[in-house]
Amino acid sequence: MGYFDGIVDGWFKRDEKGTHVFYPNGIFGKGYLLPDEPTQNKVRKLVKRWTVVGLSLIIGTQAFFGWKPNALFVGPILITSYYILISKHLKGLSTTKEKLSYSESIRNSTKSHNLVVLMLLFFTSICFVGAGIYMMFNMSHEWLLGLTCILFFSSGGVVVGHMIKIKLGDAK
Numbered sequence: 001m002g003y004f005d006g007i008v009d010g011w012f013k014r015d016e017k018g019t020h021v022f023y024p025n026g027i028f029g030k031g032y033l034l035p036d037e038p039t040q041n042k043v044r045k046l047v048k049r050w051t052v053v054g055l056s057l058i059i060g061t062q063a064f065f066g067w068k069p070n071a072l073f074v075g076p077i078l079i080t081s082y083y084i085l086i087s088k089h090l091k092g093l094s095t096t097k098e099k100l101s102y103s104e105s106i107r108n109s110t111k112s113h114n115l116v117v118l119m120l121l122f123f124t125s126i127c128f129v130g131a132g133i134y135m136m137f138n139m140s141h142e143w144l145l146g147l148t149c150i151l152f153f154s155s156g157g158v159v160v161g162h163m164i165k166i167k168l169g170d171a172k
Contacts, residue, residue, distance in 0.1 A: 003117055008048045010109035012040075015098055022047075023100040024086050033094045043089050050085065054078045110163045110170075118164050125157030 011023050013031075020040040021031040034040040061074050110118075128149050135146030 003113070004048050004051055006109050006111075006113035006117075007051055008044060009112040010105040011047060011100075012044065013100055013104055013108060015096060021096055021098070021100075022090070023105075024083075024090065027100050027102050027105055031096045031098060031100060032090045033096055035093070039093075043086075046085060046089060050078075050082055054082075106159070106163060107166060110166045113163060113167070115164070115167050118160055118167060122157055122160045122164060125153045125160060128153035129157065 011026055013021050013023075015021050015031075015033070020034040022034055022040075022043050023029060023031045034043060057074055057078065058070055061070050132146040132149030132153065135142040135149065137146075139146070
């Protein structure tokens, strides 16, 4: 399984009957019962493709044009396109009142991630926190960007650190 499979798996779970359930809003919304394997594969493939394209667009836009086009154009277009695309695939499907908990989402995602990739992500997070600290104290005109880096990558590092702990605990 790849990196994006790990991300996507955090939005899926099986209910007590063994039926696949998809949570398009993650832990914040209702789940949709996926009646069969082809439907589940179709939804999973769509979400994975959208995630790959979306992340690529965000990173590319950020690298070449900065944060403003992402905030004003790319982000809203990606969010809108996601809801339009996913709504078409979920139309007519039954919903469940069963929620997806944060710990279920993290555990499902962790199962599909490679330990080496998680460790690289953790190390990268530490590096970006360090870069944020450097920006705050040595580049006074970039203090807000530095603070944003610190907050974003430290929170991401905590989540990835938790995933590493789960992965190592499961390996025993």
